[in-house]
Amino acid sequence: MIGIGTYPAHPSALKNMVGLLASRMSPVPVSQDAPVDRPNTFITVDRVGGSETAHGLISTPLFVYQCYALTTGAAETLAETLLAELKSAQFTQYGDAQFINFSLSGSPQNFPDPAISSHRRWQMTGVFAIN
Amino acid sequence: MANQFKLNLLGFYLVRKAPKTIQVLDDIAKSIAAEANTRAGSVDGYRTSSQQGGSHPDGRWRTTVITATADSALDNSRNNTLIRSLDAGRQT
Numbered sequence: 402m403i404g405i406g407t408y409p410a411h412p413s414a415l416k417n418m419v420g421l422l423a424s425r426m427s428p429v430p431v432s433q434d435a436p437v438d439r440p441n442t443f444i445t446v447d448r449v450g451g452s453e454t455a456h457g458l459i460s461t462p463l464f465v466y467q468c469y470a471l472t473t474g475a476a477e478t479l480a481e482t483l484l485a486e487l488k489s490a491q492f493t494q495y496g497d498a499q500f501i502n503f504s505l506s507g508s509p510q511n512f513p514d515p516a517i518s519s520h521r522r523w524q525m526t527g528v529f530a531i532n
Numbered sequence: 533m534a535n536q537f538k539l540n541l542l543g544f545y546l547v548r549k550a551p552k553t554i555q556v557l558d559d560i561a562k563s564i565a566a567e568a569n570t571r572a573g574s575v576d577g578y579r580t581s582s583q584q585g586g587s588h589p590d591g592r593w594r595t596t597v598i599t600a601t602a603d604s605a606l607d608n609s610r611n612n613t614l615i616r617s618l619d620a621g622r623q624t
Contacts, residue, residue, distance in 0.1 A: 449612065450619040465615055515609050526615060
């Protein structure tokens with residue numbers, strides 16, 4: 402008989418994503434929320450939906466990545482560096498998550514943050530399959 | 533001799549502007565806009581538009597969800613409301 406009786410919970414996608422990027426982007430801080438004492442450059446990540454594969458074993462969350470820096474050029478460069486790290490992190494393990502393939506949904510673009518006028522914000526979105 | 537066929541490009545164009553095609557796309561856009569308005573607590577700050585692209589030769593039908601007011605634009609900048617509302621348009 403073919404069947405799956407119980408499904409294991411997906412690993413925490415956001416927690417593992419923040420940890421993964423913090424390790425790969427050091428010394429640039431990576432967190433879910435913007436730091437209260439804002440360094441010159443920092444990255445925020447949030448999980449904003451997504452789905453899972455039809456069989457339900459692989460989670461496909463959509464992430465939004467926001468790169469902050471003091472100038473537009475620096476923020477854009479930070480975003481491109483982050484994008485390269487995301488692609489390089491495919492098929493790697495971090496924490497209790499297996500990061501599978503990354504698919505860019507929205508490439509880096511200028512997206513000013515009215516709450517943080519001292520910094521420029523560049524944003525991109527992508528799906529990272531995880532199980 | 534190999535069979536030959538010729539694509540009916542006008543036929544593709546007409547399918548892309550068929551009422552059922554437009555209805556599906558409009559429903560997706562309206563679902564996303566409704567979710568965005570709910571999240572933002574607005575009535576129609578997020579609105580949709582629907583039109584066919586140029587026939588070069590594709591003429592794809594295109595629906596969009598936009599921030600139609602200054603308040604909704606500010607809301608989207610602060611909260612990423614449009615991106616967070618995308619799942620509302622997901623087809624199961």
